[in-house]
Amino acid sequence: MKEWIVMGDVVKSSDADQIALQKNFAELIRMVNESFHEIIASPLTITLGDEFQGIVKSAEDVATILMALEEYKWGLEIPILLRYSATLGEIETKINPVIAYGMLGSGLSEAREALALMKSDDDRFILNGNFPKKRQMALSLNLLLEMQEQWKWKDREIIKGYFKYKDYKIVAEVLEKDVSLMWRRFKSLDFTSYQKRKKLVNLIYGDRE
Structure with missing residues (x-):
């Protein structure tokens, strides 16, 4: 059966303090699993x-999970830059609802x-699999990730x-x-452009605002 598989890794992880990286990476994964457990078929592991790696229930959920990872990471103690792969592919074994480990299938490979x-x-x-709007889906999320990559850890x-x-007055x-x-x-960080890109992702992945 075809499932939506998400994977990711930390860019240039060897350059970071390994103990701090593992602690913060584990906390990021925990936060996302806890917040979005209802759309996750097999938890991010x-x-x-x-x-x-993990399995989510739909294309829309792929976008939701990856955007959450990007937004939650600003609450960590150290900067973490992630890259992602999502595939609509076959998993031959039973989906493990407790941990995304021990499953087999060409989609995972x-x-x-x-x-x-x-x-x-x-x-x-990067997106893999055979489904409509594949190029638009990949481009829209890469544009969102590109925007976040321009922001500095000092901010x-x-x-x-x-x-x-969301409100600059409350943040102040x-x-x-x-x-x-x-x-x-808020203006210099161009949060308005970020919201436009996020809306585009939601429109393309879920046909919604």
Whole structure:
């Protein structure tokens, strides 16, 4: 049966403090699993120190999970840059609802091979399988990832505040910053463009706003 398989790994993980990386990567995976358990068929599972895999229930759920990973990572203690592979492919064994481990199928192999090939590519997301709107789906998510990659870790508190509150006035109050300064930072980080790209992803993946 064909399932939506998601995989990812940390870019340049060997350059990071390994203990801090493993701790923060594990926390990121835990947060996403906890928040989106209802759309996950087999939970995101760290298979190596810097890689994960899981199975979600639909194409729309692929986008939801990857966008959550990107937004939640700003709440971590260290910066983590991820690249992703998603495949609509065959899994011959029973889906494990507890841990995404021990399952077999050509879809898993395809997703893993695609992720390995991406290490020499500029894109951070690749789609595999036979389904409509494949090119549009891949492009829209890569545009969103490209936007996030432009943001700097030094702005982490502002970015984290934006994802939590959406309102620059609330973020200014929480961070005890000048309101006009926070408005300028929201403008310079171009959160409006981010929302447009996110809306595009939602339209293409789920045919919804």
